[in-house]
Amino acid sequence: MSNLYTRSEIYWARFKVRGIEYRHSLRTRSKSVAEKRLKALRQSIEDQALFGATGPVSWQDAVVSWNEHIARSISASTCTRYISSLGQIRTWLDNKSVQEIDGAVLRDLVKGRQRHGVTNATIRRDLTAIASVLAHCVDEGWVEENAAQAFNRKRVPERRDPILLPTDDDVAYTIGREATRFGDMMLLARETGMRQEEIAGLEHSSVDIKAQTITFIGKRRKLRSIPLSPVAVELISRQPRFLKCQFVFWHMDEDAEGKPIASRYRNVSSNFGDYTERAAARAAKTDVPYRRFRFHDLRHLFAVDYLRTGKGGIYDLQRILGHTTITTTEVYLDYLTPEQAQAARTGVAQKGAQKRRSGTDD
Template identity: 50%
Template structure:
C-alpha cells in the first residue's frame, strides 16, 4: 500500500507540477555542467567544480528530489563541525544552488531547496580585522624570499591587484603607451583598468620572459605561479621561529595584506578619492572600500570622501612611485 501511495503521489506530482522521477545528483551535476558551464567564466566554473567535488561524499548517493532544506542545514552543521571556514561553506552553497537551479529549470524539482535558506544566519560572515604589515617584519621576510616572490608582493603593494590577478597577468595586459594595466581575470571574471606606475613597470620589466608563454610572473617552464601563498607561508614560519629565538619582534602577514597596504597608502597620499580606490581595487560596493578609512586621520577621511579628491592620475602616481 505504501509503495502504491508513493507511486500515486509521484504520478500526481508529474501531472500537476511537471516533476520528473528520481534524478541522481551526479547526473544533475553532469547535465548542469553541459548546459551552464558556457555561461560561466572560467574561474567561476572552476571554483564551482571544486566546491562540488567537496560535497560528493554526501550528495552523490542522493537524488535531487532527496535534497531538502533540512538536509542542507545538516550539511552546513557538519561542515562547520569539521572546521571548514564559513567563507568556503558559502562558496559551496553557491555552487550547489547553481546545480539545483538547473534541476528546477529542467523540471526535476519544483523549486531550489537552497533558495529559501537564510545563509547570513546559518553561515554568518566573519569580519576579518585588517592588519597592515609592519616595515620591520616585511624587511625580515623579504631578506629570505626568492626575488620573484618578493617582486609579486611588491607589485601588489604598488597596484593593489589580488594574487590571482597578479599571477594571471600577461605581458599583453600592460600598455606602456596608455600607462595602464588591464585586469582581464578579476574577481567575478570582471575586467578593469588600473594605472601603470613607474615602479610597477620597473618590477614587470625585470621579470625575464619565457619564450612562447604570456605570463609576467612564472615558474619552471613558463607556467604561471600557483603556489605563492604556501611558499610565502613557509618562509614566514621560518622567519617567525628565528625571530622568537633571537627575541626579535615579528608580525606575520599574508600576500593579501599588501593589497590592504596599497589601499591605505593610496588614500593617505591623496592619490584619489575613496570612490577612485573602489574602482582600482575592483570592489563591488563602496562599503568594502570604506574599511580603509579607519586607518586615516580625520582630515584624510574628509579628503578621501570628497568627490573633488585628486583622482589617481598617472602623473601623481608616477611621481609618488619614483
C-alpha cells in the same frame, strides 16, 4: 476502498496522488500480477508528481553534468573553489536527489558544518557552490526552484576578522635579500592592490607600459583597469620573457615529454606560506620582530596607503580594487585620521600625492 477492481474479469487500478484520481487497466486477470503492476504504476506516478516528468536525478549525477558545462561561464579559479566546497559537503548531499534538496536539507547541512567547527564564511561559500549546481539543474528542467539561492543567509552571518596590516619591514623580511620572481609578485600586490590570482594570471597583453595601466577581467568577470606606479612599471618591466609564454610571472615546468616549458603560477598560497614560514624561522633565530601575514593583506596595505597618502578618493579606490559596493571599500576608512577620512570621502587628493603620482618633486 480497494485500489483494484475488475471489468470483464480484467483488473483495473484506481488510486489518488495529490488529490488527482487515476484509473488504469492492468491488463491481467491474475490478482497477484495486478497487485505488482499496481505497485509499480503508483510508484511511477508518484515519482512524476514529486520529481517531474524526467524522474529523480541524483546529486552526484547533477554535479557531474554541472562540471561539464560550468567552465564556459566561470573562471578556472572559481570553478576550483566550487569543486573544493562540493567535496566538503558530500556527506549531506550524495545520497539525495536534486529534487529532495530543499530548505530543510540545507538547514541540516549548515548545522552539521557548524558542529564540525567550519566558519560561517566557508559555509556561505558552500551554499554558493550548491546554488551554482542547482541553477544548472533549473536550466536542465530537473527542478523548478533553486533552494540554495532562496536560502536565508542571515542564518550564517559572515564575521570578518579584523584586518591586521603588515609593515613594510614585514614585507621586506618575507621577500628576503635576494630578488626573486615570486618576491616581485608580492611587491606588485603591494603597489597595485591586485589579488594573488590576478597577478599569477597576468598576461603581457594586459599591460600597457606607455599608458601605465593594466586592463584585465577580474573577479565576477568584471573588466578592470588599474593605474601603475613607477615602481609597478619597473617590477613588470624587469621580468624576463620566456618564448611563447603569455604570462608576466611564470615558473619552469615540464610538458608531457619532459621538455622545459614556462607555466602559470598555480600554487601561490602554498608558495607564499613557505616564504612566511622561512621568514618567521629566520626572525626567531635572530630575534627580529616579525609577524606573519597573508598575501591578501598586501592588497589591504595598498588600499590603506592609497587613501592615507591622498592618491585618490574612496570611489577611485573602489574602482581600482573592483569592489561591487562602496561599503566593502569603506572598511579602510577606519585606518585613517579624521582628516584623511574626510578627504577620502570627498575624493580630494592631497597636493603632495598628486605630485608624487605625476613624478614631480616639491
